Amino acid sequence: MLSPILIISDSAEYQPLFIALNDLGLRTEQISSGNLGLVAEGKKRFSAIVIDWGLVVPRRLEILKQLRRVWPDLPVVALARNGSSPRRRKSQSGNLAEHLSLTGNEKEDLALLLDSLRRVVPDLRTEVATLSDLLFIKTPSNKMGEILTLIDIMKDEFGSVLIQGETGTGKEVIAKLLHYSGRRHAAPFVAINCAAIPETLLESELFGHEKGSFTGATERRIGKFELAHNGTAFLDEIGDMPLPTQAKILRVLETGEIERVGGHQKIQVDVRILAATNKKILQQIERGLFRQDLYYRINTFTLNLPPLRDRPEDVLPLAQHFLDRHARRRGGPKKRLSAEAEQLLLRHDWPGNVRELRNATERALVLAAGPMIGPEAFPDEIREKVPIMSVPSDQAHPxxxxxxxxxxxxxxxxxxxxxxxxxxxxxxxxxxxxxxxxxxxxxxxxxxxxxxxxxxxxxxxx
Structure with a gap:
């Protein structure tokens, strides 16, 4: 997993920009210049450093020297508003840094910062979507093979896609594959969990808000749709979205415009919509919980993901893939499943689907003492599916x-x-x-x- 980005700033000027980085799924740790010493003492690992170039010169030079002493190989991105074009140059401390001249336009500045981070952190795109983790590409399952064929057809289209499947079947993974293998791959992929955000905050999360538009709105905030401009907005668990918000989503899809909460300006957005749900949408429509017109707007293409129990041929390849991935992230040796462990996994019906398998293999990798993983390393709910027993051949007393x-x-x-x-x-x-x-x-x-x-x-x- 990519280490967080360290942000050093004493000003609130760039706060909306830093919030947007978090909204895009990038891990950040923001500190004031006065707290740098505490972080440096801990020698935490970071992938890059973003520094506010507006600090006074003596303090700025002191910070750069400290950064190079503690993290000599980390790239530094310096933010300033000076009207000049972005460029790379030697800093006054003699270290190469990426200097960004920001415009004051939040969307343009966000694009500049992301481009800069992609240049200095080659693994950044991998962090956003690790395509090697999309094991469905190697699936022996005919059902998943058909879905992959459809993805290859849909990836460059403009139409919306509705992804349906049980919890844990990999709906977001498929959404990322659609985005990162298509023409919009260089633009943001923004995921929005419609079930996790309170109804009172959902509109603000989706469309943003102006400063002072409601209690607690101390800064202007860019919404998810603006963040996804020219890219993809993934509406996860759309079946749980409240009806009033559904109406506003429908208007965005029809007009290509949003309006921030508390604002009056119409903002154009070019966003491809991918939606996912574990609910039966047609039943939701019959019960009056989902708008039929919105269903037809998001349902240009449909992908129905089968549960893991319906494609047992994927269980062992997926399990080994997750084991290899966890080992790589931990920096340890690879481990294999014993024959008994393989049979154990094949007997389980995986009610939590791929997510349950991923978590079980991560646990097993950590608990297994040697290079071979046995049944005892897996959770009780998997192990305790006891097969018909036979008497051990070495039994002393039959x-x-x-x-x-x-x-x-x-x-x-x-x-x-x-x-x-x-x-x-x-x-x-x-x-x-x-x-x-x-x-x-x-x-x-x-x-x-x-x-x-x-x-x-x-x-x-x-």
């Missing part, structure tokens, strides 16, 4: 098979309790062997014994 009536109406808890009882019976009440056979830790086994009121007899010893 035990008769425990007969159990097969019934389809047993609850999961009843099945789990019975599996533990069977394992203890088969393995002569040896907790260590039973835990290993059930692919759970010994601590988890003891917790389950207490939970289900199972009394374990002492293990038989020779």
């Amino acid at each position: 035990v008769a098979h425990v007969e159990r009536a097969a019934t389809p109406i047993l609850s999961l808890k009843e099945l789990e309790r019975q599996a533990i009882v069977d394992a203890l019976a088969l393995l002569e009440n040896n907790a260590t062997k039973a835990a290993r056979h059930l692919s759970i830790s010994k601590a988890t086994l003891f917790r389950k014994l207490k939970q289900y009121g199972i009394v374990r007899q002492p293990a038989i010893r020779n």
Whole structure:
């Protein structure tokens, strides 16, 4: 993951610009010049430094020297309003820096700053959309292969795309693939989670606001649609968007204009809309929760993403991909799945889809002690799907098979309790062997014994 960008400024002049960087998904850490020493002592890692060139000259030179002493290889971008064109030059401290002459126009200044950061931080575009992470490109699934074919057709079109699928199926990943593989790839991709933003703030987030337009509006703020100008606005969970906001989104799509909250100026925006939802929009329309006219505006193209349980052939390639990615980010060795772990993943139905698989593999990579990842490294909810057991071949005292009536109406808890009882019976009440056979830790086994009121007899010893 790309380290944050360090911003050093004593002025509120550039605050809207720095807020916009965060809105675009870039991690930043903003400090005043007086706090630089505290940050330097911690020797935190940053990807670049942005400095307000309006600081007084002695203080500015002092800061640059300090920066070069602590972070000698980090690129520095200096911001100033002096009417000259952007250029690269030696700073007075003798270090190469990128000097930006800003115009005062927030959108133009944001574009200048982003272009500059892309020049000095080659991995910046990778941070915004890591195309190598879009494993769907390598998917063996026929269903995902068809979707990739459609993406290749749609990527350069102007029409809106509605992406439908369960939570965790990768809707935002597909949206990024549409954006970064198409003609708008050099422009911003701005994601807006319509379900996460309170209804009272959603309009301000989408369209921006003027200073003083409401309580707490201490600065003018550029909205998401303006930030996405010439690029893509991704409306995630659009099915949860309130009806009044839906009407305003529809007007933007029809006119190509927005109006900031508290403002009166019409602002032209050129934005491609990608929308995603885990809800059945047609049912939402029937219930009066979604506008039919907006549905037809965002539904020029439709992509329906299948859940992971419907494409089991993707589970192991995805799992190994996530393991390799996590290892690369941690700077550690790559690890592989054991045969038992592979079977464990293939048995799981993945209610959380790709997101659940990604989180489970990250955990497994951290917990696995050696180069091979076994079942014990995965969470309880995955491990405790116990298969039909067979007696270990090295069993010293063969035990008769425990007969159990097969019934389809047993609850999961009843099945789990019975599996533990069977394992203890088969393995002569040896907790260590039973835990290993059930692919759970010994601590988890003891917790389950207490939970289900199972009394374990002492293990038989020779």
